[in-house]
Amino acid sequence: MDIKDVIKSRRSIRKYKKNPIDISKIVEILKFAIWAPSAHNSIPYYFLIIEDLQVKLELITKMAEEYENDLEKDQIEETSRKEIIKDSINKFTSAPIILIPCLSMERMHKYPDKKRQNAEYTMAIQSVSAAIQNILLVSYEYGFGCCWYCAPLFCQDTVRKVLDIPATHDPQAIITVGYPDETPSPPPRIEIKKITFRNKWGQQI
Numbered sequence: 001m002d003i004k005d006v007i008k009s010r011r012s013i014r015k016y017k018k019n020p021i022d023i024s025k026i027v028e029i030l031k032f033a034i035w036a037p038s039a040h041n042s043i044p045y046y047f048l049i050i051e052d053l054q055v056k057l058e059l060i061t062k063m064a065e066e067y068e069n070d071l072e073k074d075q076i077e078e079t080s081r082k083e084i085i086k087d088s089i090n091k092f093t094s095a096p097i098i099l100i101p102c103l104s105m106e107r108m109h110k111y112p113d114k115k116r117q118n119a120e121y122t123m124a125i126q127s128v129s130a131a132i133q134n135i136l137l138v139s140y141e142y143g144f145g146c147c148w149y150c151a152p153l154f155c156q157d158t159v160r161k162v163l164d165i166p167a168t169h170d171p172q173a174i175i176t177v178g179y180p181d182e183t184p185s186p187p188p189r190i191e192i193k194k195i196t197f198r199n200k201w202g203q204q205i
Helices: 003-009 023-033 053-073 078-093 114-141 156-163
Strands: 045-050 097-104 145-149 169-171 174-178
Touching (some): 023 114, 053 078, 078 174, 097 114, 114 174
Antiparallel strands (some): 097 169, 097 174, 145 174
């Protein structure tokens, strides 16, 4: 499939068939993830593949508890909170595979000042994001559907604790993977001329 077709026809999939997935296929996909550009070619991340239902349930349940606490702080009514949490648990646990990309600074440059060190961390985040994009595109070419969720950013300590992730590694996302059980319509896209300038900000292309 042409790369342009892959990019334009890929969709975020939230409903999956129950068909199991061979882990070797996921490993093959991750081999393409590390070909994404990364700062200093450092590949500042690790991947955790979760297929065990009990591990998924423990993780998502603990994350949901923290999410519900946040919803309560936001003064979301209890019935609505329960529905939101139920839907959240179902969409994660129904996926045959979930992937947790974790950012690590161990191979990034070290600086004595906060400004440059913060820039390094941002570069690592960008590197993880590029790898995730490769995962989504290659998964689609392999016939899988995926959805990229940023939920772990709101409860990193919880994710670390459940999955025994070292304190030095920051969970960045949950990527659900499975055979699609839905065909979403293409979402609208903004006109490129509305978000692109030429030479200086505000000068139209």
